[in-house]
Amino acid sequence: MNSSSIPEIVCIGETMALVTPTDAALSQARTASLGLAGAESNVAAGLAAAGRCAAWASRLGNDPLGVRISSELERRGVELWVELDQEAPTGVMFKDPGAEGSAVHYYRRGSAASRMDAGYLSAERIAGVRIVHTTGITPALSATCRQMVDQLFIDARAAGALVSFDVNDRRALWSLADAAATLARLANAADIAFVGRDEAERIWGTATAEEIRAFLPDCALLVVKDGDIGATAFDGDVDPVFVAAPVVDVVEPVGAGDAFAAGFLAATLDGLPMAERLQAGHVSAERVLTIAADMPPID
16 A cells, blocks of 8 residues: 555545447447546545545556556545555446446456455554445455455444445345345444435335334434435434435436535534535535536536
């Protein structure tokens, strides 16, 4: 890893090179754009855009795609805690735009990031960090990544950091049964957990925010996002707080959930009241919803 400073928050997970055709569907395209895609790095970039000291931790292949990802995140002010793998490659994701929405195709099996394992971030390494954030994508990458996330919860608490977990279910990565059990266990164990009402209904059969809270009673602070309706925070035993989402002309929804988490976590670091944290999440998400990109624009 290439830094010895202590950021306020560390986000850990895989970021892939993203290939998006620009002139036709993927099977017929002649030209494409090259970017990056990764939920945890999206959150780190959103936090950096909000003026927070954020790091992204992961593994990349020692290849040009890894260099491109690192360079873009550094350009956005994200601190890199990255290991380079001399044997495994950087993962790649292809987006295939269509009239009914975009399909994605992953080429990430055996990637450098999938080889993260238990102890990747030790308690000593994250000493002084206030929040450690990851998502439900990471444990789906491999058995060793799942072990890494389990140990991360333990080591983060040993280091005095809060654990933030975004459910972020990716149906293409694992079975519904495996996902449902693992994501419930991790979300329930987190200090802060984010989940979409629709994904919770899909994987757990919980139809309302109140049902999700009843299903995850041990999570200290649970944030249920309900698309363009709003978001509800359940903080311990106090009454839940709901803040409606603003009306937005959506250009591209991808990345909005990560942006919401970044805004909410930035406001949490500031110690703001719960309603203001939720509002900060909505404002952050709005910046991404109104552009065709997964990360906020650089001012």
